[in-house]
Amino acid sequence: MLAAERFFDPDPRQLSTALDLYALVRDLPIISPHGHVDPSLFSDPNQRFGNPVELLLQPDHYVLRMLYSQGISYERLLSKENPRQIWQLFAEHFYLFCGTPSGIWLTHSLEAVFDVTEKLNGESAPMIYDQIQTSLSSPAYTPRNLFNKINIEVLATTDGATDTLKHHQIIRSSGWSGRIIPTFRPDGVTNLEAPGWRENIDTLSTVSGVTISNYSSYIVALEQRRSFFRSMGATATDSAAVSPATEKLTNAEADAIFQRALHGKVTPTDAARFTANMLYEMARMSVEDGLVMQLHPGSCRNYNSKIYSQFGADRGFDIPMSTEYTHNLHPLLESFGNQPNFTLILFTLDETTYSRELATLAGAYPAVKLGPPWWFHDSWNGMRRYFDQVMETAGIYNTAGFNDDTRAFLSIPARHDVWRRAAANWLAGLLVRGVIDLSDAETLVVELAAGLAKKAYRLS
Amino acid sequence: MLAAERFFDPDPRQLSTALDLYALVRDLPIISPHGHVDPSLFSDPNQRFGNPVELLLQPDHYVLRMLYSQGISYERLLSKENPRQIWQLFAEHFYLFCGTPSGIWLTHSLEAVFDVTEKLNGESAPMIYDQIQTSLSSPAYTPRNLFNKINIEVLATTDGATDTLKHHQIIRSSGWSGRIIPTFRPDGVTNLEAPGWRENIDTLSTVSGVTISNYSSYIVALEQRRSFFRSMGATATDSAAVSPATEKLTNAEADAIFQRALHGKVTPTDAARFTANMLYEMARMSVEDGLVMQLHPGSCRNYNSKIYSQFGADRGFDIPMSTEYTHNLHPLLESFGNQPNFTLILFTLDETTYSRELATLAGAYPAVKLGPPWWFHDSWNGMRRYFDQVMETAGIYNTAGFNDDTRAFLSIPARHDVWRRAAANWLAGLLVRGVIDLSDAETLVVELAAGLAKKAYRLS
């Protein structure tokens, strides 16, 4: 059973302050400005989730990787057969998640969404499976009804530049009140080494109505798509890249690389320079069209080629790398960093950059905001380290509140709850130490829970 | 109103211990062995500070950058017109500094120096402006009287190698009791890419009386200046550098680069190698003349060229970089690290080097001491991380106490107070955990507050 006081520091004075602050934000609607939930869940009002394994285990790469790390094969875990057996196996190994964010999110989801208060283990597994399955059959558990129950004010999805946003169209025309907006993700057409890049360019031509024969028409097509995404409610873009390198190529250089890519003759250096150029271009377009730019660098994706070739992407083998921002972002910031109408939200998997590079950039440039702790750092300790290392130098108002960044729809409330508790606990710590006063703390806990994200993503 | 217990951990046992330890050092005279206060403030006994904006806002790049990051232009902030309007603007945005060191220092200065106990905001702004302005007109607020009120035992300034130390001369011959000493800062003549380097060399010739035509005479001139600084009370030098690379060039190599520089034909590689050579030479000279060597590497200065060209240096756009010490310092340490009469005080903006490189070097080499948390890390959390990551490996006695490193004279007592509280809190934590005993804690809190700095900088 989830303790009401969970996660808070035990000092009685800090704890009671934290509880007071948390009470101010516990029930605030959720702002989810960056995530990976599938919009198709919401286009059919009668859509249902499948079984517990399909819902909670198989799409969650955090969970899969931990089981795999202890010798459980993906063949077993990802099988479409015998979900009850897979659930049993999972439950018997649920002790592996002790003290991990996955363990915390799952426990929270089970209790908050499915009223499961018993600890998941081999013994309780069958009963809990049944309890979840029964819930999933009830009309209260359609995605749309859960969206309302969870109290989501706005949910941003992530959508390829070539996406027609069909499900977003259906949702909008359905008259349903849930606000679900797309986010423009250009990586599939800006990363020359992305799988299917060549086909993606053809699709980009088709959906944009712009015949792409060279770099200039490619840029026009991208601008068309951004405009379309904006018309569908998007307020932001999202770019991933191995490195945050940015560079302005001349049109001639960019076109030469682009032509080589069209002919399948791109080199790794070409690809790296083109990506750097496209990050620069995305910033330029954002200055023009007002879409907030997000940058998520530093992950070595699909690191385990055996797993990737057998089971595809997002299977727990994206491994972070040391990441450099100061030099890499310089060209972009020289051109656009002083623009007050431009917002660049930076993320990192390399926590050493918090106090060294990111907080100092965010605390000086009007354009730069710092995104919340990302991925492996979206955890109780990750948040504590973030508050500790970022806030004194960046200032709270140069951060972008919280993102859940999840494809696991049911983990959204758990993730926001951890953040809201972490924020309340941190502010309570400052308050009992006399660094801030109660009025500051009350303002800031609401900002951290919702206000900063709304402002940074232009969602109000 | 500043709480007497501010910053201390809230556990009652630790808190009461911390208060006891803090009481031992709260009123100790301030040792300020490294900073950037302008000595001319003290040469005229009737010198007065201007208005609150000139005093507290415009010279403080920490404050300026935060306001700029939220879209307030430097044109407005740095205007010499309408200081009351600028103050109002600042006060309305003072909430941005919530939980930041700048917020803490300003609040402390306002209360401790100007008896301002009300929170600064849009409403209180005019009244506080008047209150400060009134104080500044009173004789108690001359720099010399504030120097005494603040209880400074010694204040080191930072002075270019070509400086005639005129103001230091005046202060010394004035008979005033305040101890203000210069620090030898050679960067303007050792960094071949420093603005005005060529003119600086001419000035160096003039002030040293040594005609500089080649590397050898340049070295002689530098030695002359060091000797002059020593005669004026200096006990230390200070070098900044992008990288802490050190290298012993042959005289022929050094002279070849020097000649290219004299003829305006220096390359970036030349400049980097020359700087590395000059760090090595500064160490060699320190071994000979006993001046303590300080090294402050790792800042990418004047990163924002628009701001630099319009508003000059020190405007909040010096961005830290990843910094490597182990390999870079090796040549210098091989030659001089074992010299017990040599002291090299290292600083960093890259906290990852605390436990990995700096504490291990300081905990082994007689010559190496570790300076206090620098710049963005001169903060409550920065100090906590420093104690946490440095002390177990370096040992307390291989650190150099505290530096305020500030050009904001009135922030000096606030900065030392934060450090003294941080030290008391940290030692109290060790004491209640049984790691040290009361007698150790009482000795160490005094060492951290004053003793270590005196010893490291040879100030006693």
Added chain:
Amino acid sequence: MLAAERFFDPDPRQLSTALDLYALVRDLPIISPHGHVDPSLFSDPNQRFGNPVELLLQPDHYVLRMLYSQGISYERLLSKENPRQIWQLFAEHFYLFCGTPSGIWLTHSLEAVFDVTEKLNGESAPMIYDQIQTSLSSPAYTPRNLFNKINIEVLATTDGATDTLKHHQIIRSSGWSGRIIPTFRPDGVTNLEAPGWRENIDTLSTVSGVTISNYSSYIVALEQRRSFFRSMGATATDSAAVSPATEKLTNAEADAIFQRALHGKVTPTDAARFTANMLYEMARMSVEDGLVMQLHPGSCRNYNSKIYSQFGADRGFDIPMSTEYTHNLHPLLESFGNQPNFTLILFTLDETTYSRELATLAGAYPAVKLGPPWWFHDSWNGMRRYFDQVMETAGIYNTAGFNDDTRAFLSIPARHDVWRRAAANWLAGLLVRGVIDLSDAETLVVELAAGLAKKAYRLS
């Protein structure tokens, strides 16, 4: 006098929980799967330790370096003459160790092993010297009796690939019940730049009975030695390397480098590539023979050439460097990372890799486990940072428990005690915050104290 509650956080609720958890593991037998104790101590049942200086000071590079850093020469400290004078000098400087792991371990050893409860300083030095010396003369203080008193279940030593394991043989045939096992350390024959590499190859030929004329026979000889070590009880190997780079050379490439090395013509690039290849080969052999592979990279050994040439290795001048694992380990992990019968235990001196690289690798690969905080990080704060930065992402069960990694036999109980306290304190913190429940905490404290190490090193 050592406080029973020492090191625990002072919050009363957390403290009492920590004490309860600690009580479960305080007296568990010690599992020491990685260390550097000399096995010859135990081959002669009547072996005695020498004087206090030979026992506690001179072999301990942690202690030596700290004294040296404060200007005490190694000539004095390492002298074989006048141990009482050296002890006096040490005692007068024991305040330097305040708050350091060395100070904690020494204080613990003095009290737990020698019943010395007085603080070591100049005054108490002679009395404490006598007290230790008297103990050392008593039969209870033979290494074998201390081994039993300390309650060691298994002690692994570290032994060169060419070692005949003579002392291990003697111990095994002596009928003594103490379990002391070797660990296969190949660096002396796999690092082409190791001092005496050429002679080591000759010795390898001799002890393996394989004439080594080329890379193939060299590999056969290594496999022979591993097999011999296994027959002597070894369950693990240990490799050190400057970098964790791994690479599979073709046999032709490897042989070409090997031939150059045999002829004394090896280049630094050769040596680096060969080491990378041999790390890959050690993994391949481990997959085949089941020996657990340990990797300890990132130390720049014998950094101070003056000290190295005068006083040899292990004198406190091994300085850590920034270390990269994601790219470097990729070739090895691509080949062997998915093998569930392979165990690779990774260590680091670069704490930035905990949350960024090591926890993410350990939390995904069946083969990868994370070793405990190493060397300078084997400390109270180092352990706290490790729990904080590793566990949420790696999961507790992907870590390898504790290693004391010491050559100072008498520090073993102190080191394990610090770890057990740190684990209890950390788990108590999770428990009072509602992250884990009591049953989890009780299981995990035992796992951390003993179970994980047994499993990871296949010692049960």
